Amino acid sequence: MWEFVNFYFLPGVVLGCIYALGALGISLTFGILRFANFAHGEIMMLGAYFTLSLTALTGLPPLAAALPAMALTVAVTLALDRAAFRPFRGAPAIISVIASFGLMLMIRSAVQFFWGVQPRPLLRGIQRPESFLDGAILLPPKHIVIIGSALVLMVLVHLLLSRTRIGKAMRAVSDSPGLARLTGIDVEAVIRATWAVAAVTAVAAGVLLALDTHVESMMGFKMLLPMFAAAILGGIGRPFGAVAGGLVIGIAEEVSSFPFGGTEALLNPAYKSGIAFAIMVAMLIWRPSGLFKGRVF
Amino acid sequence: MKKLLLAGTAAICLTGAAAGAAEIKVGSVGGVTGPIADIVAEIMEGRALAAQQVNAQGGLLAGDTLSLVLADSACDPKAAVDAGSKVVNIDQVVGIVGPNCSGATNALVQSVTIPAGVVNISESATAPSITALEDNDLVFRVAPSDAYQGVALAQYVLDSGVSTVAVTWANDDYNAGLGEVFVQAFEEKGGTVAASQVHEPNKASYRAEMATLGGAGADALVMFAYYGSSGITLIRNALETAAFARFFGADGMVDDEVINQIGAENLTEAAFTAAGADDSSPAWAAYIAAAEEAGLANPTGPFVPNGYDATFLMALAIEKAGAADRGLIAAALREVANAPGEVILPGEWEKAKKLIAEGTDINYQGASGEIEFDDAGDVAGVYSLNTPQADGTFSSVLLK
Amino acid sequence: MEAYGYGLYLVTLLSAGGIYAILALGLNVQWGFGGLFNAGIAGFFAVGAYASAILTTAATPEHLGGFGLPLALGAVAAMAVSALIAWGIGRICIRLRSDYLAIATIGIAEILRLVLKNEGWATNGPRGINRIPKAFEGLPEPWAQLGFLAMVLLTVLALYLLLERAWRSPWGRVMTAIRDSEAAARAAGKNVERFRVQAFVLGAAVMGLAGAYYAQYIKFIGPDATDPLTATFLVWVMLIAGGSGNNRGAILGAFLIWTVWSATEIFTPRLLGLLAGLLPADLAAELKAETVVRSAYLRVFLIGLVLQVVLQRYARGILPETRPAVAAAPPPAAARERG
Structure with missing residues (x-):
């Protein structure tokens, strides 16, 4: 029982938290700008590289260095929006999708040019798990940090969306852009805010992932498809849906290796990355609006 | 990239070798982007080190510059065919070092280099299927089969x-x-x-x-x-x-x-x-000394010594062939790599050049092993x- | 000699470009005609390639078959298998709206990729299928290459003529009507689902054919053929840059973008060489091999940049869609909203 919790369920939660933060940004930009942003994974990766360089330059611990890295990444994202996406507002969404695909290539190759392709650690060495509840629960400190920071950020995003003026405007635009414009909402300001939130959560996802693994130039692209799956699963434009979707996919991926009643894994781990997609496709067929009744375009 | 590399290596060789000589191009194909970009970046340094040594110690043939033409095979068969076609047809390379992944190698040699009669040495393609190719003795590897x-x-x-x-x-x-x-x-x-x-x-x-x-x-x-x-x-x-x-x-x-x-x-x-090879062998010592002097980021990384050896062997084969001719180079490769012959260690370009000029048979012993090609162009597992x-x-x- | 070399390169460039043109034509049937957002092109492409490879290679213990069948039969089977799979997927997913269909097809293609990678008894797993026969390969250079190129280009031409006909036929008009206004088409009594499945299956069959040609061209097929970057997203870039809803646009986009993708590697070194020439010699000498390799990444950056420029200059594609009957009229408002 505890073996299941410690080695399958909790690692799934850790992975799920990272997917969830990434999916949050995808879901928001998809809901408000109405296109699937292929460059989201690269924004995540870029933020992790900024953090890496800031820790090297200033000696700050990674989580502290992540804050200025977020500011930098938000600036870059806003500049990219202006250059690559703004000209296509009102054009068919597919154009923006293709533009984001081009951006994905550009960001990744720029990072590879400036930082190289070697994987680099944010956190060296091995963290042995600490025990809680008399040894029933085993968690390494960095996982507590990952789960904790993810929760804090999710609550902050929730407060932003539900309590602030701009957050309410974001939800209004997501629900009905035409109506929102009629009521005098500054749609461009909403879009900027959306990019900012997406960039901040993406950087957080990237840094937390790097804490658990390392920083490398393909890290964003490797996470992109499961994050898309999480966003769809939860329902587009539904931040809490994205969080739930991320957790479901993260947990499903890890738990699928559990040797239920034997020594063989339930599902051959070679098919692990298929799980996210199988869940997603099943969800689309069964309930296209997602777990949390997101938008159906 | 090629010119940049040239700028790097030429600047070094200008001081030693005669300037103004011709340039002999060898394709340097590898998965520079793609899933193993990190490993390939290190391998490329190994290749460049060999070229740099050749150029610093008198160059090829009549003082010609060995120029590595980089092409990205992205560890992907279709990218490899595209990259191979560019270096073989546009740059008219006399031989190819690389590519890295077995799938890319299979595609490249079957679609491009075997039909064009260009010799190919991969330092890291280890799939057993490459042994069985009908390759007209054009496909070699300095990494043993899996x-x-x-x-x-x-x-x-x-x-x-x-x-x-x-x-x-x-x-x-x-x-x-x-x-x-x-x-x-x-x-x-x-x-x-x-x-x-x-x-x-x-x-x-x-x-x-x-x-x-x-x-x-x-x-x-x-x-x-x-x-x-x-x-x-x-x-x-x-x-x-x-x-x-x-x-x-x-x-x-x-x-x-x-x-x-x-x-x-x-x-x-x-x-x-x-x-x-083990790190007590003279070949390894010679390689490591040169690599450290040249400041390679990671000379002992996966297949980096093999990349060095593949490039050095290609240079030796060109020298042995006596001309920038694809067919002659392919035929000369086994002669310079295999025993018998006077032993040549990594970095001993001047010595090798002299011996070849005298008509003495040579036997290259590389950083990655003794390198004796068998009939299929494979090396034995050391x-x-x-x-x-x-x-x-x-x-x-x-x-x- | 030099011109001959450039010529041979041109042949490879056009052969690969032609295979992409077939893919882009297939996608145009699905997206340009039917408004179906298929983001799993790689899946249909790979299924076609594997089907053809398994049928045409000589018998081997490494994978299923090696049936040694004629190449033409392999190509037909590739289309059939690809179409069959598309029919199955279409039956389930076709009612999904555009973005959702995209995500579903991406997921299915990824699952297909895992199956091709893991079911080694049929596909030889990650090591792939080797020594695939190729049309005209018995001929001497350059006739072998030219023969293959001619076959690809003639196929592109034949498909173009066929699809133009379909586009102008009543079937094509119903398709675009459904694409632009589903409700109106439904009200006119059209069976929207059936037409959509037809477009989906037809497009997938064309993609399967491209897969069969690809297997021949490369002579090797591994699971990386299903790489979504070069087998799905790149095809989308080609269609959108060329002009969706326009068969000539699809062909032009494919050749143009593939040329950018491939030929940038020839020009970037020249460009970088010029830049390096401007540097002082001692500084240039310090540029190590690592820097040389890093500059290869700039090529991918350049590809992204060209794409942005093309999109901003030609937002509706270089050759925009023209309606057969009402070529002079502006596109209906509904068409702009789609996506």
Whole structure:
């Protein structure tokens, strides 16, 4: 029982938290700008590289260095929006999708040019798990940090969306852009805010992932498809849906290796990355609006 | 890139060699972008070092410059065909070093270089299928076929007193080949494979896999993976979940970055085989001295010595052929690599050039092994055992 | 000699470009005609390639078959298998709206990729299928290459003529009507689902044919043929840059973008060489091999940049859609909203 919790369920939660933060940004930009942003994974990766360089330059611990890295990444994202996406507002969404695909290539190759392709650690060495509840629960400190920071950020995003003026405007635009414009909402300001939130959560996802693994130039692209799956699963434009979707996919991926009643894994781990997609496709067929009744375009 | 490299190497050779001589182009094809970009970046440094030495010590033939023309095969068959077509047809290279991945190599040689009669030396394509190609004696490798290494590692693991292991391999052409051979050889030799699993590379966590494998009662984990795409994460997750403390593996794991990230103190019971000479051989010493002087980022990284050897051999073959002629170079390659002949070590270009001019037969002994090509253009399996050291590097000894 | 070399390169460039043109034509049937957002092109492409490879290679213990059948039969089977799979997927997913269909097809293609990679008894797993026969390969250079190129280009031409006909036929008009206004088409009594499945299956069959040609061209097929980057997203880039809803646009986009993708590698070194020439010699000498390799990444950056420029200059594609009957009229408002 505890073996299941410690080695399958909790690692799934850790992975799920990272997917969830990434999916949050995808879901928001998809809901408000109405296109699937292929460059989201690269924004995540870029933020992790900024953090890496800031820790090297200033000696700050990674989580502290992540804050200025977020500011930098938000600036870059806003500049990219202006250059690559703004000209296509009102054009068919597919154009923006293709533009984001081009951006994905550009960001990744720029990072590879400036930082190289070697994987680099944010956190060296091995963290042995600490025990809680008399040894029933085993968690390494960095996982507590990952789960904790993810929760804090999710609550902050929730407060932003539900309590602030701009957050309410974001939800209004997501629900009905035409109506929102009629009521005098500054749609461009909403879009900027959306990019900012997406960039901040993406950087957080990237840094937390790097804490658990390392920083490398393909890290964003490797996470992109499961994050898309999480966003769809939860329902587009539904931040809490994205969080739930991320957790479901993260947990499903890890738990699928559990040797239920034997020594063989339930599902051959070679098919692990298929799980996210199988869940997603099943969800689309069964309930296209997602777990949390997101938008159906 | 080519010109940039030229600028780099030419500036060095201008001081020594006669300027104004012709340029002889060799294709340097590799997966510069794509899934193993990290490994390939290091291999490219090995190749460039060989070219730099050749140019600094008199160049090719009548003082001609050896110029490596970089082309990106992206570890992808169609990119490799495209890259090969460019260097063969546009740059009119006399031979090709690379590409890196077996799939890319299979596609490139069948679609481009064999029809064009261009000789090809790959430093890292290890798939057994390449042996069987009808290649008109144009396809060579300085990395032994997977079929040998899995057997060598199985023997070593048993000799270390470990008889029950769990095995996992990344699901790509290189690691799957090694893993399957290992499992078969290990069981034939009387060992027990308690559990074996394929894993999908590029995932963020392998804790569940490690827990499942760790529950099978094995004494060690035998892992076949590239360090960047899954190897480091596997070891980290295995240690953190206390599933395994003892690790065996192969080439793809022999990179200082593994020690840098995991820490030597956590890797006291890790050992990885690699195709290559031991670090006490004169060839290795010559290579390492040159590599350190040139400031290579990681001269002992996976297939970096092999990349050096492939390039040096190509230069020797051009010299032996006596002309920038594709057919003659292909025919000369086996002569300069195989015994008998006066031994040439890495970096001994001047000596080799002189001997070839005198008509003496030479025999190159590389940093990655003695390099004797068999009829299929393969090299026999000579392996080193690499263990992490406290100073953050690997020490390697020849595996008998 | 030099011109001959450039000529041979041109042949490879056009052969690969032609295979992409077939893919782009297939996608145009699905997206340009039917508004179906298929983001799993790689899946249909790979299924076609594997089907053809398994049927045409000589018998081997490494994978299923090796049936040694004629190449033409392999190509037909590739189309059939691809179409069959598309029919199955279409039956389930076709009612999904555009973005959702995209995500579903991407997921299915990824699952297909895992199946091709893991079911080694049929596909030889990650090591792939080797020594695939190729049309005209018995001829001497350059006739072998030219023969293959001619076959690809003639296929592109034949498909173009066929699809133009379909586009102008009542079937094509119903398709675009459904694409632009589903409700109106439904009200006119059209069976929207059936037409959509037809477009989906037809497009997939064309993609399967491209897969068969690809297997021949490369002579090797491994699971990396399903790489979504070069087998799905790149095809989308080609269609959108060329002009969706326009068969000539699809062909032009494919050749143009593939040329950018491939030929940038020839020009970037020249460009970088010029830049390096401007540097002082001692500084240039310090540029190590690592820097040389890093500059290869700039090529991918350049590809992304060209794409942005093309998109901003030609937002509706270089050759925009023209309606057969009402070529002069502006596109209906509904068409702009789609996506």
